[in-house]
Amino acid sequence: MADTASSSAGGTPAAVTTAEASREVHxxxxxxxxxxxxxxxxxxxxxLFFGALISAYLVYYGRYNGLPxxxxxxxxxxxxxxxxxxxxxxxxxxxxxxxxxxxxxDRDFRIWILATAMMGTVFLSGQIYEFxxxxxxxxxxxxxxxxxSFYVLTGFHGIHVTVGVLMLITLWSRxxxxxxxxxxxxxxxxxxxxxxxxxxVWIVIFTAIYLIPYEQARL
Amino acid sequence: MTEADDPEHxxxxxxxxxIVIGIILAVFTAIEVAISFSAVPTEVAIPSLIVLTVLKxxxxxxxxxxxxxxxxxxxxxxxxxxxxxLAIYAATISLMLYAGSNRPA
Amino acid sequence: MTAVPADxxxxxxxxxxxxxxxxxxxxxxxxxxHKKIGVMYFLATMFFFVVAGIEALLLRVQLAVPDNNFLxxxxxxxxxxxxxxxxxxxxxIPLGAAFFxxxxxxxxGARDVAxxxxxxxxxxxxxxxGVFMYSGVLLNGLPNGGWFNYAPLSxxxxxxxxxxxxxxxSAELASQVHMGRMLLYSVGLQIAGIATLAAAVxxxxxxxxxxxxGMTLMRMPIFVWMTLIVAFLLLFALPVIGIAxxxxxxxxxxxxxxxNPSVGGDxxxxxxxxxxxxxxxxxxxxxxxxxxxxxxxxxxSRKPIFGYTAMVFAGIAxxxxxxxxxxxxxxxTGMGPVANTAFGLTTMTxxxxxxxxxxxxxGTMWGGKLRLTTPMLFAIGTVAMFTIGGLSGVTHxxxxxxxxxxxxxxxxxxxxxxxxxxLVFGAIGGFYYWYPKVTGRLMxxxxxKINFWTLIVGFNLTFGLMHFxxxxxxxxxxxxxASGFGWDTLNLIITVGAFIIAGxxxxxVINMAVSVRRGKLAGDDPWDARTLEWMTSxxxxxxxxxxxxxxxxRDELWHRKHAVTxxxxxxxxxAGGAGLxxxxxxxxxxxxxxxxxxxxxxxxxxxxxxxxxxxxGAAMIVMLAVGSIITVGSLFAWAxxxxxxxxx
Numbered sequence: 001m002a003d004t005a006s007s008s009a010g011g012t013p014a015a016v017t018t019a020e021a022s023r024e025v026h027x028x029x030x031x032x033x034x035x036x037x038x039x040x041x042x043x044x045x046x047x048l049f050f051g052a053l054i055s056a057y058l059v060y061y062g063r064y065n066g067l068p069x070x071x072x073x074x075x076x077x078x079x080x081x082x083x084x085x086x087x088x089x090x091x092x093x094x095x096x097x098x099x100x101x102x103x104x105x106d107r108d109f110r111i112w113i114l115a116t117a118m119m120g121t122v123f124l125s126g127q128i129y130e131f132x133x134x135x136x137x138x139x140x141x142x143x144x145x146x147x148x149s150f151y152v153l154t155g156f157h158g159i160h161v162t163v164g165v166l167m168l169i170t171l172w173s174r175x176x177x178x179x180x181x182x183x184x185x186x187x188x189x190x191x192x193x194x195x196x197x198x199x200x201v202w203i204v205i206f207t208a209i210y211l212i213p214y215e216q217a218r219l
Numbered sequence: 220m221t222e223a224d225d226p227e228h229x230x231x232x233x234x235x236x237x238i239v240i241g242i243i244l245a246v247f248t249a250i251e252v253a254i255s256f257s258a259v260p261t262e263v264a265i266p267s268l269i270v271l272t273v274l275k276x277x278x279x280x281x282x283x284x285x286x287x288x289x290x291x292x293x294x295x296x297x298x299x300x301x302x303x304x305l306a307i308y309a310a311t312i313s314l315m316l317y318a319g320s321n322r323p324a
Numbered sequence: 325m326t327a328v329p330a331d332x333x334x335x336x337x338x339x340x341x342x343x344x345x346x347x348x349x350x351x352x353x354x355x356x357x358h359k360k361i362g363v364m365y366f367l368a369t370m371f372f373f374v375v376a377g378i379e380a381l382l383l384r385v386q387l388a389v390p391d392n393n394f395l396x397x398x399x400x401x402x403x404x405x406x407x408x409x410x411x412x413x414x415x416x417i418p419l420g421a422a423f424f425x426x427x428x429x430x431x432x433g434a435r436d437v438a439x440x441x442x443x444x445x446x447x448x449x450x451x452x453x454g455v456f457m458y459s460g461v462l463l464n465g466l467p468n469g470g471w472f473n474y475a476p477l478s479x480x481x482x483x484x485x486x487x488x489x490x491x492x493x494s495a496e497l498a499s500q501v502h503m504g505r506m507l508l509y510s511v512g513l514q515i516a517g518i519a520t521l522a523a524a525v526x527x528x529x530x531x532x533x534x535x536x537x538g539m540t541l542m543r544m545p546i547f548v549w550m551t552l553i554v555a556f557l558l559l560f561a562l563p564v565i566g567i568a569x570x571x572x573x574x575x576x577x578x579x580x581x582x583x584n585p586s587v588g589g590d591x592x593x594x595x596x597x598x599x600x601x602x603x604x605x606x607x608x609x610x611x612x613x614x615x616x617x618x619x620x621x622x623x624x625s626r627k628p629i630f631g632y633t634a635m636v637f638a639g640i641a642x643x644x645x646x647x648x649x650x651x652x653x654x655x656x657t658g659m660g661p662v663a664n665t666a667f668g669l670t671t672m673t674x675x676x677x678x679x680x681x682x683x684x685x686x687g688t689m690w691g692g693k694l695r696l697t698t699p700m701l702f703a704i705g706t707v708a709m710f711t712i713g714g715l716s717g718v719t720h721x722x723x724x725x726x727x728x729x730x731x732x733x734x735x736x737x738x739x740x741x742x743x744x745x746x747l748v749f750g751a752i753g754g755f756y757y758w759y760p761k762v763t764g765r766l767m768x769x770x771x772x773k774i775n776f777w778t779l780i781v782g783f784n785l786t787f788g789l790m791h792f793x794x795x796x797x798x799x800x801x802x803x804x805x806a807s808g809f810g811w812d813t814l815n816l817i818i819t820v821g822a823f824i825i826a827g828x829x830x831x832x833v834i835n836m837a838v839s840v841r842r843g844k845l846a847g848d849d850p851w852d853a854r855t856l857e858w859m860t861s862x863x864x865x866x867x868x869x870x871x872x873x874x875x876x877x878r879d880e881l882w883h884r885k886h887a888v889t890x891x892x893x894x895x896x897x898x899a900g901g902a903g904l905x906x907x908x909x910x911x912x913x914x915x916x917x918x919x920x921x922x923x924x925x926x927x928x929x930x931x932x933x934x935x936x937x938x939x940x941g942a943a944m945i946v947m948l949a950v951g952s953i954i955t956v957g958s959l960f961a962w963a964x965x966x967x968x969x970x971x972x
Binding site for chain 2: 041199
């Protein structure tokens with residue numbers, strides 16, 4: 001980024017005496033990376049995206065279309081707890097992978113990035129299994145607004161996880177072919193931010209969509 | 220360039236701190252599941268679940284996503300989106316469930 | 325400060341060669357230059373503007389006389405829907421993007437936007453959305469539920485459950501036709517949303533991170549501030565409508581029942597989500613025009629903008645308050661007196677920062693040496709017409725009055741004063757103002773003045789009279805009306821006014837087309853202006869500035885053209901004075917991003933995935949697969965293609 005702008009010290013009006021003018025332009029206005037700033041901007045927007053999905057679920061929670069048995073009582077909390085735990089630990093794998101590539105440890109990076117991708121895949125498999133069980137028990141997209149909002153919310157989250165897994169596997173394969181080194185740790189960091197965001201969305205979903213409705217359904 | 224007071228930090232937590240955070244997150248999740256399966260009365264259970272969720276959320280964004288250590292701009296961008304989301308969706312849910320003739324019978 | 329991350333390690337995976345063309349069609353398809361993309365946005369927007377304008381003329385012909393049969397009711401519904409959808413999503417939003425793309429990087433002294441290829445991606449995805457939306461002409465017809473597309477009319481019920489018109493008597497066929505049209509709406513706007521969201525992220529990062537040295541936030545031109553606010557509004561509003569559009573899609577295609585009351589769904593959810601997006605959208609459309617006239621008015625008043633800080637904070641306040649007023653579109657839906665009062669109050673509050681802006685524009689002109697050029701006339705016209713629209717808007721905030729006005733032509737009059745009188749007048753002012761920068765030649769002033777005066781007459785004739793029609797009880801969205809309600813004469817005059825508008829727009833197009841070759845040569849700074857874009861050549865070189873300017877003041881160029889005397893007065897420095905561009909050649913040192921095939925290619929897959937939903941079974945899966953392979957494959961190839969080649 002620096003090579004072109006640093007050659008342009010000319011064009012300075014005489015009036016400028018502040019220190020900022022004499023400082024060489026070595027980077028961006030905020031001194032931050034464009035890519036990371038873009039990722040955080042996008043994540044701010046994603047809050048609105050998942051917020052809309054969660055709101056629809058909360059509004060339609062209890063609208064069972066005359067089928068009260070198709071309700072949060074169907075949820076298999078022990079099973080979902082395990083997959084939640086796996087996704088949470090994948091975030092730990094992600095930060096360990098980032099720490100590894102930042103200190104230039106390619107071997108550890110590959111182990112942790114692959115572990116993270118595997119944990120993401122386990123979570124996705126769990127979600128596919130869960131959907132299959134629910135459908136067999138009669139809960140389909142067109143059963144009730146409750147069912148529709150559940151599937152669309154968790155489904156969109158699943159698509160986010162899938163995109164994340166694809167990116168993680170790409171990182172791993174780039175590292176295996178020697179194309180990803182500690183110079184590119186910023187790429188890993190940005191994909192990591194996305195991955196953690198998907199995880200915090202699930203933290204919210206687990207409580208708001210599974211635990212609390214289940215707690216109430218038990219009454 | 221006056222905004223450049225807070226440039227990119229590199230002193231992120233090291234791996235051992237990450238593992239500690241990971242363990243805390245796991246314990247919190249275990250407590251959540253335990254609450255859900257124990258005889259804790261609902262009036263206590265639901266607020267505790269919400270508090271635990273908020274804590275987990277904060278742990279991940281502040282440590283794993285480095286918001287605690289990075290430039291304030293990232294924090295502001297994310298907090299802005301989160302605040303708008305919380306405000307407008309809380310209002311929408313209340314309007315849909317409780318306002319005027321929309322109140323469910 | 326360039327947008328070239330030197331990514332030397334990403335050399336694998338080259339599927340397509342780096343495009344080489346510097347002129348001709350392919351140079352435009354593959355360009356990553358923000359100025360070329362801005363010009364393409366402008367041309368595409370003008371195309372859609374003409375299409376939506378012709379739609380409006382057809383509507384006006386139908387309504388010119390009572391009991392008219394010029395358009396069938398079904399065709400009328402499609403045309404009024406597409407007029408709204410096109411004007412909002414394919415004219416209003418991308419028109420902002422056209423100005424942001426071309427002008428904003430120049431005004432902050434950047435060589436390009438932060439992500440040049442993402443910028444090209446935004447443009448091509450927007451084009452793909454337009455193609456998809458209008459492909460209904462070859463399929464089952466265009467969307468017909470209004471631009472707001474309220475459920476359950478849009479979802480389960482449809483306008484024609486018995487198949488009377490749409491299915492020729494067959495309810496099943498009618499529901500097929502209906503589903504196809506709603507798929508166009510939901511998927512088409514979804515694709516357009518992806519384009520706009522990418523652009524919003526791009527503009528935010530560019531403004532925050534790519535400013536020239538010394539360009540602090542409070543030295544940025546007002547236009548750049550408005551760009552930033554609009555980008556944030558888009559960033560947060562688009563996901564809301566995005567989810568509502570997905571829910572609509574699942575309802576019409578997969579029977580989900582989100583908005584179907586008969587299974588416990590709630591049409592109000594759509595309405596809330598739509599206006600949660602739709603009201604910030606109003607500011608998304610108008611703030612770019614506010615930014616444009618905030619550049620024009622000081623230039624032609626020969627004064628700095630009055631109350632810069634107040635202007636900036638009024639803009640930010642509009643951006644914030646814009647989130648708290650959406651339910652004023654829904655007063656008549658039975659939210660109850662408490663909610664209605666609350667939203668009535670917030671709506672009146674938002675008039676305050678808007679009033680601050682109007683006050684400041686007038687304050688800028690007050691005591692200035694006015695030059696009434698065409699851009700200035702359009703800017704003044706914007707202030708005047710928008711004020712009328714703003715005032716009728718305040719009348720909507722009064723809930724009991726609103727009940728009377730809802731769904732009448734009064735509302736049509738109001739939002740056309742805001743959007744045509746505000747956005748379109750402001751944008752045309754911007755065309756006249758920046759045309760010499762883009763083409764190097766001035767537009768014809770005489771034609772420009774005729775353009776302005778005919779437009780202001782036609783505009784007021786058309787939309788001014790609609791206030792009366794509305795208050796006399798004429799409902800909007802009706803395809804015809806019976807004689808004897810006292811609406812006949814006004815409707816005829818309104819139709820005449822609409823054709824005067826069309827003639828005036830034709831004049832604008834002719835002026836633009838002719839001036840490209842015949843206009844007077846403009847030079848770098850034809851208006852004696854204040855901001856950075858006038859420091860570089862007209863048209864600017866692809867790298868914008870030979871040397872990135874050092875910024876020491878707001879209105880940087882004005883300060884470079886003037887010096888302070890001992891008694892504190894500003895005097896003019898002879899041309900070529902302090903700090904104007906020094907002409908020594910080191911162009912070869914300037915690295916710019918290279919063109920790329922992938923942004924345009926990745927857009928191609930999206931409509932294919934959309935059309936897949938019109939089929940079912942294996943065909944649908946194959947089309948979805950083909951579309952996603954094209955899109956995802958291009959995105960992957962893009963990720964591995966360095967943004968610029970080494971060694972040139």
